Amino acid sequence: MIKVCDIDPAAKEKLPPRFQDKSGIGVHYVDAFIKPMKVKLDDGTRIQCKRKGLQLQLRVGKKRGSGLMRRLEVSKDPVAMLAAALKEAADEAGVELKLTESEILISGHDA
Numbered sequence: 013m014i015k016v017c018d019i020d021p022a023a024k025e026k027l028p029p030r031f032q033d034k035s036g037i038g039v040h041y042v043d044a045f046i047k048p049m050k051v052k053l054d055d056g057t058r059i060q061c062k063r064k065g066l067q068l069q070l071r072v073g074k075k076r077g078s079g080l081m082r083r084l085e086v087s088k089d090p091v092a093m094l095a096a097a098l099k100e101a102a103d104e105a106g107v108e109l110k111l112t113e114s115e116i117l118i119s120g121h122d123a
């Protein structure tokens with residue numbers, strides 16, 4: 013697995029109820045979490061993740077995938093919703109994302 017980026021520890025400060033959020037999915041947390049994912053790997057592969065409403069759009073090189081922030085099906089916890097949406101987007105793009113406590117890793121991006 014290749015390291016994509018470090019997870020911003022300040023993103024957890026934007027979780028409700030500490031941070032006012034009317035969305036119900038923790039959009040401020042999600043935006044802060046995915047912001048560092050806009051990178052170019054050493055092999056030249058560009059990785060980008062954007063949020064448009066409830067949808068996350070993951071782009072790894074020419075591969076694309078999307079995942080939905082599913083509050084009712086997954087959890088009311090924004091951390092769990094984000095992890096499930098990222099997994100869904102990565103599966104659709106044909107890559108594997110792994111979230112650790114401090115970093116985001118990827119594999120299968122060159123296949």
